[in-house]
Each structure stands twice: as structure tokens, then as C-alpha cells.
Amino acid sequence: MAKNLIIVESPAKTRTLKKFLGRDWAVEASVGHVRDLPKKDMGLGPGFEPKYAVLAAKKEVVQKLKAAARKAERIYLAPDPDREGEAIAWHIAEILGKEAKEIHRVTFNEITKSAVLKSLAQPGSIDRARVDAQQARRVLDRLMGFKLSPLLWEKVKRGLSAGRVQSVALKMVCDRQAEIDAFAPVEYWLLGARLEASAPPPFYAKLHQLDGRKAEVGDGDSAARIAGELEAATFRVAAVERKESRQNPSPPFITSRLQQEAARRFGFSVKRTMAIAQGLYEGREIGDRGQLGLITYMRTDSTRVADEAIVAVRDLIAATYGAEALPDKPRRYSSKRGAQDAHEAIRPTYFDLPPDAVAPHLKPEELRLYRLVWERFVASQMNPAIFDVTQVDVEAGRATLRATGKTLKRPGFLAVYQEVVEKLESEGDEEGATLPPLEVGQELTLLELDRQQKFTQPPPQFSEATLVKALEENGIGRPSTYAAILSTLSEREYAEKVEGRFRPTALGKLVHRLLQSGFEDIINEGYTARLEEELDEIEEGKLPWKQAVEEFDEKFSRDLARGTERWPDVKVSGIGLAELFPARAGERCPKCGRELVVRFGRYGGFVGCSGYREEPSCDYTSDLEPKADGAATPAAGEDGAEIEPCEKCGRPMALRRSRFGSFYGCTGYPECKNIRRIGPAPAAPKDLGIACPECKQGTLQEKRSRRGKIFYSCSRYPDCKFALWNRPIAEACPRCGHPFLTEKTTKRKGTQRLCPAEGCGYSIDVEADNAG
Numbered sequence: 001m002a003k004n005l006i007i008v009e010s011p012a013k014t015r016t017l018k019k020f021l022g023r024d025w026a027v028e029a030s031v032g033h034v035r036d037l038p039k040k041d042m043g044l045g046p047g048f049e050p051k052y053a054v055l056a057a058k059k060e061v062v063q064k065l066k067a068a069a070r071k072a073e074r075i076y077l078a079p080d081p082d083r084e085g086e087a088i089a090w091h092i093a094e095i096l097g098k099e100a101k102e103i104h105r106v107t108f109n110e111i112t113k114s115a116v117l118k119s120l121a122q123p124g125s126i127d128r129a130r131v132d133a134q135q136a137r138r139v140l141d142r143l144m145g146f147k148l149s150p151l152l153w154e155k156v157k158r159g160l161s162a163g164r165v166q167s168v169a170l171k172m173v174c175d176r177q178a179e180i181d182a183f184a185p186v187e188y189w190l191l192g193a194r195l196e197a198s199a200p201p202p203f204y205a206k207l208h209q210l211d212g213r214k215a216e217v218g219d220g221d222s223a224a225r226i227a228g229e230l231e232a233a234t235f236r237v238a239a240v241e242r243k244e245s246r247q248n249p250s251p252p253f254i255t256s257r258l259q260q261e262a263a264r265r266f267g268f269s270v271k272r273t274m275a276i277a278q279g280l281y282e283g284r285e286i287g288d289r290g291q292l293g294l295i296t297y298m299r300t301d302s303t304r305v306a307d308e309a310i311v312a313v314r315d316l317i318a319a320t321y322g323a324e325a326l327p328d329k330p331r332r333y334s335s336k337r338g339a340q341d342a343h344e345a346i347r348p349t350y351f352d353l354p355p356d357a358v359a360p361h362l363k364p365e366e367l368r369l370y371r372l373v374w375e376r377f378v379a380s381q382m383n384p385a386i387f388d389v390t391q392v393d394v395e396a397g398r399a400t401l402r403a404t405g406k407t408l409k410r411p412g413f414l415a416v417y418q419e420v421v422e423k424l425e426s427e428g429d430e431e432g433a434t435l436p437p438l439e440v441g442q443e444l445t446l447l448e449l450d451r452q453q454k455f456t457q458p459p460p461q462f463s464e465a466t467l468v469k470a471l472e473e474n475g476i477g478r479p480s481t482y483a484a485i486l487s488t489l490s491e492r493e494y495a496e497k498v499e500g501r502f503r504p505t506a507l508g509k510l511v512h513r514l515l516q517s518g519f520e521d522i523i524n525e526g527y528t529a530r531l532e533e534e535l536d537e538i539e540e541g542k543l544p545w546k547q548a549v550e551e552f553d554e555k556f557s558r559d560l561a562r563g564t565e566r567w568p569d570v571k572v573s574g575i576g577l578a579e580l581f582p583a584r585a586g587e588r589c590p591k592c593g594r595e596l597v598v599r600f601g602r603y604g605g606f607v608g609c610s611g612y613r614e615e616p617s618c619d620y621t622s623d624l625e626p627k628a629d630g631a632a633t634p635a636a637g638e639d640g641a642e643i644e645p646c647e648k649c650g651r652p653m654a655l656r657r658s659r660f661g662s663f664y665g666c667t668g669y670p671e672c673k674n675i676r677r678i679g680p681a682p683a684a685p686k687d688l689g690i691a692c693p694e695c696k697q698g699t700l701q702e703k704r705s706r707r708g709k710i711f712y713s714c715s716r717y718p719d720c721k722f723a724l725w726n727r728p729i730a731e732a733c734p735r736c737g738h739p740f741l742t743e744k745t746t747k748r749k750g751t752q753r754l755c756p757a758e759g760c761g762y763s764i765d766v767e768a769d770n771a772g
Helices: 010-018 056-071 085-100 112-122 130-155 166-181 220-234 255-266 269-284 307-321 355-361 366-379 465-474 482-491 505-513 523-538 544-565 768-772
Strands: 004-007 025-030 075-077 103-105 187-196 203-210 236-245 386-394 399-410 443-455 495-500 501-504 596-601 602-610 653-658 663-667 675-676 686-691 700-704 712-714 727-729 741-747 749-752 763-765
Touching: 004 010, 004 056, 010 025, 010 269, 025 482, 056 085, 075 085, 075 663, 085 130, 085 465, 130 505, 130 544, 166 465, 166 482, 166 501, 166 505, 166 523, 187 220, 187 399, 203 386, 220 399, 220 443, 236 399, 236 465, 236 675, 255 269, 255 465, 255 482, 269 366, 269 482, 307 366, 355 366, 465 482, 465 741, 482 495, 501 505, 505 596, 505 602, 523 544, 712 727, 749 768
Parallel strands: 004 025, 004 075, 075 103
Antiparallel strands: 187 203, 187 443, 203 399, 236 386, 236 443, 386 399, 495 501, 596 602, 653 663, 663 675, 686 700, 700 712, 727 741, 741 749, 749 763
């Protein structure tokens, strides 16, 4: 019987730990939180005291943990090393109570044998200050969610939510969109010349100054006049400056930087990046070496690196790239103010496992992220890249043109890693071009003059990477919350992603507008950042958590009373179209001439007549998206043509909306129930070539449900209604002979093949099957 019990959060982590520990150790998983505030009520007693309850889905897990605790002499609580992990450890200790003889707290920054054994040899106790910080955050979120969300339900529609951090993120997205909408482009011109010296190659120089001042050309006439002057001028080298520049490597990844770089390089969402990183941290099967945790803990805002890791990576650099690639002393990077330096930066854990060595054992997306972490960390301890930079000024009459050449002298860390940098439109490809040998006073030949009309551009909408960067710069959220914040914006339909960038929806604009009418003093970047600082102070033991909550609740209660009084009843009367879409100001109902309003129904927002509830009533509605000329969208096809009449009864078709989107429906409903899909026809079902076990006549096909989920059903539907969710595999069951197996993947058990025959129960792990 095992004398020691380790309890971790993730089942995947248990497999890695069991490999390191002997028979005296049992390893169990809590599978995340086991207790939380109840859903049915506020769950707070006098003085904001939380009333926790075991989660319904975790009752079996709790019973299993109690049973394991009764058998163990010592219990080691090892949830993740952050606030949430500390709170989980505390909740488990509270639940076990008398079942536990001796409880210790341990944390693993990396899941390697040496790190695990070292942590177990030096156990600590639960950090109550960190638990209090998590409790404060949870109570703050509960107060806001339970009191503010119902106000949104009452005034707009059910199912909406507001949050301490998510609403500030929504504000940032809406403010950026308002800035874009209000932006007035300004014309400007860029001028340059392609020049030739006595020796090749030709080079490009940009207009830099006119009469000794910065050149600003605002219209085509001025550009043409200056171009005429340049054509008549003599081009002569006025100055040549040669210097050496250094580019230092970036620090190893913290959470936000990893999210940003993965988004820029691979297009990964923040949520996807964190899921992949979680798997690499918890462990993957690496051939004969078994399950190994490949990176350190992935939720961190610290750039600190353990001394032994620095020694190991410097040895690796010297062996791979030569001693000249190493600086004399290890590089030390300072973390930002308020960073949790108990954690390390994100780095590899095994320096004898470069990306190419683990490639056969990782999924493509896992390998890409692992390679990114590996290369960034190795580069962070290498010498800077050194460039020879030449800057040349060329005189042409009253104009001065400038060319810059940049050549790589020593690659340094660039031999391993280069960051992806988004170039501004004004940054040309000529920057850093190769220049010919040039001397002051040398005359140059004009090959070609270049004039380009440009217009200033509004700031871009936020991508996931730039929104995370903005949240971090404003001190909003923490490494563990960025993914949840961004997911909430999309899940609540407050913002939609268009070409990878967040655009607020009509619903998002409305919710933001309402929140800024009553709650503007707490839903803003400054106040939210201050709350984050208070949570840090609670964790450091400098501030009692209930004091912070009480101060927030006092302010919030005043705002709640003000918002209840100020907010319009959008559910009943809608909100003016121009208030959410200023460009559509002045539009009137085409049926009756009344004002148009935006309403929010069960299936989303739409434009309706304000006279819907008046006499005489008007039932005009249209989609939110206007036509290019600003008029409301009529019932016409996507190309503007009239919709073809119903093919069943000949009546006109009308634009309808449902929970699954827009479609054309027959105006003869309910006598005629014909509908027509908008957009391209759905892809034909993919035939799997497996006979249907029910009707014996059709074959199984891969299809998509209305919600986009893949399922498998008989090709003879609706005559045969056989269907299943798990993918059929053309492989007979070795136990009962059923003609096919099904494949199912879960986080807990991985990928398995199962027999669908009732009562058979055959299953096998796919990895084990492949190994066999």
C-alpha cells in the first residue's frame, strides 16, 4: 500500500509523475476545482464570507480522493503553482479534513524527475495569502456577475453577462472601433529616386528634407512641382556615415509574449496556444523515455531562469554554435514590475531533446510551439547580432534624400531565432538594402523618379495578439486569464472576428454603451488595473482581502442604483439605429416613415420600425448590415437580383432569420414550409465505405450538424435514421465480431477505439495499439 499520496490537477500529469515515483507513491488528480460558490444564489454570507459547495460533477472525484487519503500517511497537494492552483490545494485540504493525517504543499515549475524529487524533499504549506487573493478575485467577479448581469437581462435580453475584466476588454475593442469610424484620412505623398554611382549596385533614396526641414508633401501639385525640381537637379553625395549597430536577443517567453508570437507566426488563438502549452508542460510520450514534461509552467509573467538551466543552455550553445556565440557572462533579464518571480520564464526542460529529436512524437502544432519555445530560449543566452550600417545623404538642389544600407556582420542569436515584426505601410523594402561604395562629393546619376500617393491609415482593429498586448500594457488581467477574456468576447457575441481581428457587434456596442452610462468609474482601464494591483497586495499580505472587496462593493452598489435608473428599456423599445451606427443617421422606415431602431431577439440583432408597438402598427424588419449606399438591406439575393419565387408553390420568398443564421422562406408559410439556404451549397457528405449496421443497405457518411459538429449517419436518411457521434473505423471487433469499431478522443483517456455493440465493452488505446 502506498504511504504517500500526491494530488495534482490534471490526469495527464499523473502519468508523468508515476514514471518518476516508486510503489510508495499514489498519484490522483482533482481534474481542476472541486469546490466553488453555488450557482443557485450569491453564495456569500455576512462580511462577504464565501459559502463553498462541492461541484456536482466532482462528487465522485472527491470520494476517490477521500478514499486515497485514508490509506496514505502523508499527502502532498501539487496543483499548479499559481493563485488558482493554491486555491485548489486549499479546497482539497478543507474537504479531506480529518481524512488526512499529514498534509504538505508542493509545486512543480517543471515536471522533470530532478525537479519533482527536489520539491518533494522540501515540502511547504498552503500559502493563505495567495488563497485570499484568489478568493477576493472570485468574490469580486461573483458580486459583479450576480448583480450586473440580471440588469442586462432585464433591459436587453437574457443570457448576457458583464464582468470586471471582460467588460474592460469590450470597452477597448469598442473604443478602437469608434476611433476607426471617426478617422478622417489625410493625403500625403512619398518621393524618392533610384540612383546610380560609378560602381554597382543602383540604390534607392527617399526624400528626407526640403530647405533643411523635414519633407512633408501633402498634395499632388506639390509632389509634381518637387519632382520637376529633382529632375533638373544634380545629385551629389553630401554625407556618408558608417557605424556598427547591435541587436540584442529578446528575453525568454512569458505567457503574453508566447501568445502574441504564436498568433503572429502560426495564427494560433490565445486559447489554442495555452492548450498546446499545457500539454507540453504536463507531458508527452517521447519514445523509450516515456512521458516527459517538455516545457516549464506556461502561466508566468517572470523572465527569471534557474541557474542550472542557464548552465545547461550555455553548454548547448558552445557545443552547437561555438564558444564565439556565447557572451562572457550569462544574460539576466529583469521582469516587469509586479511580476511573480517565484515562477520561471517558459523554457525547455530537457536540453538533450531539441525539436528535431521529439518531432516524431509530437503533433504538428505541438512541435511548432515547442520549437518556438526552444529557439527563443536558446537565442536569449547568445551574443547580439552585429550589423554594418551606412547612412548616405544626397543633395539635389534644395532637397536632401537619404538612403540607408544595412549588412549583417555577425549573426549572433539570429542564427537561431528571428522575431516576426509587423511592418508599417510607410516602411519600404529599401530599408537595409545594399549600397555601393560612396564618397562625399561624388556625383550620382538619376535613373528614375518615384512618386506615390498615400493616405494616413486609422489604427487597426485588435487581433488576439495586439489585444493581449494592450491588456498587459494596461495592467489588466494576468497570464492565467487572457485566454478566458478573449473567448468570452466571442462566446457572448459581443465581438466577431473578421479576418482575424475583433469587430464589436451591435450587441457589443449596446452593452458597452450601457455600461459606460452608470459604471464608467469602475469599468475602465485605470480602475481595473488598480484592482489587479490590490490583488497582488493581498497575495503579498499587505491588504486584507475583505477590505478590498468592501471598498469595491460600496462603489459598485452606487453605480448599480444609478444604472438601474438611467438605462433605457431596450427590450421593449429598442435603441435608435443612429446610436449604434452613426453612419446610418437619418434612415427612416421605408413602409411608414417612422424612426428605425435596433432590437435584439432570440436569434440576434435586427433593424425594426419603432412603430411596432404603436397604432397603426408597423412590422418592418431588416438585417443589421446596411447596403453600400446606406439603405436597409431589402429582400434580394446576394448579387442584388430579385429572389427567385418558391419552387414549390410559386409565391415570393422572403428573408428570414433563425438561431442558425439567415435564410429565405416562402411567404406562404405555414401552408408552404419551403426554405432556401443563403450562400454556397453545403459540401457533399463524405462516404466512409462502411455498411450501415441497421438497414444493411446504405453506407455510413461523415456529415455536419446545423451547429457545425461532425457526426456519422446512414446514406439512406431519412429512411434509415442510424447515427453516431464517434468516428467509425473499418476494423472488426476482435471480441464480438461487430463489423466496425469507433474512435473516441477525450482529455482524460486520450484516443481509444471502442466497440459500439451493446454489452461488448471492448476498448483499446490507439497509442498502445499502434505500439503493438
